[in-house]
Amino acid sequence: xxxxxxxxxxxxxxxxxxxxxxxxxxxxxxxxxxxxxxxxxxxxxxxxxxxxxxxxxxxxxxxxxxxxxxxxxxxxxxxxxxxxxxxxxxxxxxxxxxxxxxxxxxxxxxxxxxxxxxxxxxxxxxxxxxxxxxxxxxxxxxxxxxxxxxxxxxxxxxxxxxxxxxxxxxxxxxxxxxxxxxxxxxxxxxxxxxxxxxxxxxxxxxxxxxxxxxxxxxxxxxxxxxxxxxxxxxxxxxxxxxxxxxxxxxxxxxxxxxxxxxxxxxxxxxxxxxxxxxxxxxxxxxxxxxxxxxxxxxxxxxxxxxxxxxxxxxxxxxxxxxxxxxxxxxxxxxxxxxxxx
Amino acid sequence: xxxxxxxxxxxxxxxxxxxxxxxxxxxxxxxxxxxxxxxxxxxxxxxxxxxxxxxxxxxxxxxxxxxxxxxxxxxxxxxxxxxxxxxxxxxxxxxxxxxxxxxxxxxxxxxxxxxxxxxxxxxxxxxxxxxxxxxxxxxxxxxxxxxxxxxxxxxxxxxxxxxxxxxxxxxxxxxxxxxxxxxxxxxxxxxxxxxxxxxxxxxxxxxxxxxxxxxxxxxxxxxxxxxxxxxxxxxxxxxxxxxxxxxxxxxxxxxxxxxxxxxxxxxxxxxxxxxxxxxxxxxxxxxxxxxxxxxxxxxxxxxxxxxxxxxxxxxxxxxxxxxxxxxxxxxxxxxxxxxxxxxxxxxxxxxxxxxxxxxxxxxxxxxxxxxxxxxxxxxxxxxxxxxxxxxxxxxxxxxxxxxxxxxxxxxxxxxxxxxxxxxxxxxxxxxxxxxxxxxxxxxxxxxxxxxxxxxxxxxxxxxxxxxxxxxxxxxxx
Ligand SMILES: Cc1ncc(C[n+]2csc(CCOP(=O)(O)OP(=O)(O)O)c2C)c(N)n1
Ligand SMILES: [Mg+2]
Numbered sequence: 001x002x003x004x005x006x007x008x009x010x011x012x013x014x015x016x017x018x019x020x021x022x023x024x025x026x027x028x029x030x031x032x033x034x035x036x037x038x039x040x041x042x043x044x045x046x047x048x049x050x051x052x053x054x055x056x057x058x059x060x061x062x063x064x065x066x067x068x069x070x071x072x073x074x075x076x077x078x079x080x081x082x083x084x085x086x087x088x089x090x091x092x093x094x095x096x097x098x099x100x101x102x103x104x105x106x107x108x109x110x111x112x113x114x115x116x117x118x119x120x121x122x123x124x125x126x127x128x129x130x131x132x133x134x135x136x137x138x139x140x141x142x143x144x145x146x147x148x149x150x151x152x153x154x155x156x157x158x159x160x161x162x163x164x165x166x167x168x169x170x171x172x173x174x175x176x177x178x179x180x181x182x183x184x185x186x187x188x189x190x191x192x193x194x195x196x197x198x199x200x201x202x203x204x205x206x207x208x209x210x211x212x213x214x215x216x217x218x219x220x221x222x223x224x225x226x227x228x229x230x231x232x233x234x235x236x237x238x239x240x241x242x243x244x245x246x247x248x249x250x251x252x253x254x255x256x257x258x259x260x261x262x263x264x265x266x267x268x269x270x271x272x273x274x275x276x277x278x279x280x281x282x283x284x285x286x287x288x289x290x291x292x293x294x295x296x297x298x299x300x301x302x303x304x305x306x307x308x309x310x311x312x313x314x315x316x317x318x319x320x321x322x323x324x325x326x327x328x329x330x331x332x333x334x335x336x337x338x339x340x341x
Numbered sequence: 342x343x344x345x346x347x348x349x350x351x352x353x354x355x356x357x358x359x360x361x362x363x364x365x366x367x368x369x370x371x372x373x374x375x376x377x378x379x380x381x382x383x384x385x386x387x388x389x390x391x392x393x394x395x396x397x398x399x400x401x402x403x404x405x406x407x408x409x410x411x412x413x414x415x416x417x418x419x420x421x422x423x424x425x426x427x428x429x430x431x432x433x434x435x436x437x438x439x440x441x442x443x444x445x446x447x448x449x450x451x452x453x454x455x456x457x458x459x460x461x462x463x464x465x466x467x468x469x470x471x472x473x474x475x476x477x478x479x480x481x482x483x484x485x486x487x488x489x490x491x492x493x494x495x496x497x498x499x500x501x502x503x504x505x506x507x508x509x510x511x512x513x514x515x516x517x518x519x520x521x522x523x524x525x526x527x528x529x530x531x532x533x534x535x536x537x538x539x540x541x542x543x544x545x546x547x548x549x550x551x552x553x554x555x556x557x558x559x560x561x562x563x564x565x566x567x568x569x570x571x572x573x574x575x576x577x578x579x580x581x582x583x584x585x586x587x588x589x590x591x592x593x594x595x596x597x598x599x600x601x602x603x604x605x606x607x608x609x610x611x612x613x614x615x616x617x618x619x620x621x622x623x624x625x626x627x628x629x630x631x632x633x634x635x636x637x638x639x640x641x642x643x644x645x646x647x648x649x650x651x652x653x654x655x656x657x658x659x660x661x662x663x664x665x666x667x668x669x670x671x672x673x674x675x676x677x678x679x680x681x682x683x684x685x686x687x688x689x690x691x692x693x694x695x696x697x698x699x700x701x702x703x704x705x706x707x708x709x710x711x712x713x714x715x716x717x718x719x720x721x722x723x724x725x726x727x728x729x730x731x732x733x734x735x736x737x738x739x740x741x742x743x744x745x746x747x748x749x750x751x752x753x754x755x756x757x758x759x760x761x762x763x764x765x766x767x768x769x770x771x772x773x774x775x776x777x778x779x780x781x782x783x784x785x786x787x788x789x790x791x792x793x794x795x796x797x798x799x800x801x802x803x804x805x806x807x808x809x810x811x812x813x814x815x816x817x818x
Contacts, residue, residue, distance in 0.1 A: 054794060115791040330796060331786060335789070
């Protein structure tokens, strides 16, 4: 997109579909990424059940196409921030599954040396800025990442993920205003998985989430988040728009989480049928796998990828169980940056 | 009658200014709103407008006068028919300063005592903290807890729910609002069944908008309702801390007593289990810092029930700090619906002669465990369950220390500016001469709560830390 001073009118558009013809290699890459997320999360659920992971643990199963699609069209200098449902975002950013899993088990080899846990991991190297436990926080922090991109003129875009529930926090509206006012390079991704804990969107949110920027002049778009190519196409366009200096953009991605909110949620607020509709008919991984087969890829070639992913995850789990807990002195480190007097 | 025009204060910090220029002369007619003079403050030149209409009878402070004190008469305004002859002697002195602190009686504390009951009790006093500021330590409000003999064993969770249900039955203005409180029955199931009984008008699911709904609830309380606001945990109450302190805590004062804010903010406080730094902190000392708030922290199910009922009936804003780890614990709870524990009264859970252990919330249980362990070593500990953090039952603490001469304070929060620090100040100010050893504090380690299981255990106060601290103050370590 050409660098233009005139902004697009803040028209929001609902569910666009992309007509793209991905190559087998592209499909393989996306399949691989989504499968890694799914298998990793299944393993995390298993380790939680064994008491090896404590506290809260929020799984991303069902939502894989969202972060995978967006990440596939990001640039290296772009930055990412999200909430506590963060394992997938870290994997997509290229963080090491071993380090993530070891953080989940609270070991010194984890990304936060065992001190952060499932909800709090960071990687400066991969431009991943957390992992935040407070609903709504990622929007503001993301806006600040965008502020820094603009300040440093590094051509980067900040991508702030947040949930449907998070959209109702006051700070989100406050940031929309500032981001639009100052033309900040920030893409707000609303991962609308239809529930914030046990509350459905219709019980928590007035209007349409992707239209919430309209009053500020921020364009918004709602797309199907179960189709990785749709997400990818929308993200490509949105990132272009933002990177060209047009200011913020809101992408509402319609998705679904198969598991409960966290490990302790029995998810009785929705029907089995509803869950099964997504699992059986809309699953993003099954869909791309179907496309690969239709495109002429042999089942055996797909199995090679499956096996490879299985091994990566098994290795991460072993690593996470065999690594030691942090040494007791770690309790006292990292509270403040130590400055020589 | 001629009216004086006074030197106005044109900023909150202005105490004096220069009278730069008169824009009206003696004999001029003045309308309300006319600019009559210019005044220079340290920050700007400002215009002075007439508030009344009339004739400028006499200029008392001439143009160019420096450092004119605020409230000094600068001119006299005459009404219709009055002349300069009507102007009498003008008192040019500004109004006297009003002292900003209450008179303190004398530097020694006054302890009001009666002596027969095991735990002293005085009258119900409106504001114990103000009395303390004046040097008076007053007995806690009376409470005949032993008379509640019929009990049933329930969990803390059920006790909280029952207290809310009973008060909601009793008073139609009480309602409950928060995230997942209705259809989900509470994220921690504390409001189980309340939607069924009271309906969606009185048990309300909110969006995840703590700052907004806390403010909304405060507004509804100002307008006659009695909200109970649940924060899914107090960590999220931080989003709403402004409304808790600025809107709820200060209204009565700012309104000169006209309207207050009967509201309960409640939810689990402190560490749960391995939920990491952002989800694990104790807010007791944060809110206890604020005049205008009551801060309650139950330990047992009886505490939970009796204090929750007190909180809902209290015409003041109450910060009610529960603990997730205690929700499932069972205790005997009086069945009488009038079991309401007075705010401002601690409970001596175990009496002892050798050392006082003061604790609140989950740490009361640990303190009692420690007392048992100490008994085996021949140390007889007295354990005080604070129940109310603010107003603190200073009387009960001091009486205990005067008896045992040694004290350990225990809390789950950080040491700096913690409740233990406040207790240390209390002891230093009022029981210094009774001490046989310096006070010891048992607190969380001064770090954000780590996730790793081993580090988390090291960070939080454990029973053995209390035992060790008690032995230390008894010189038995
Ligand atoms: C300020 C704040 N309030 C409440 C919570 C508790 N909480 C954690 S996740 C969650 C639901 C969030 O839903 P949504 O934003 O849709 O994200 P999802 O979990 O669906 O990914 C709530 C209420 C919190 N972490 N922070
Ligand atoms: Mg959601």
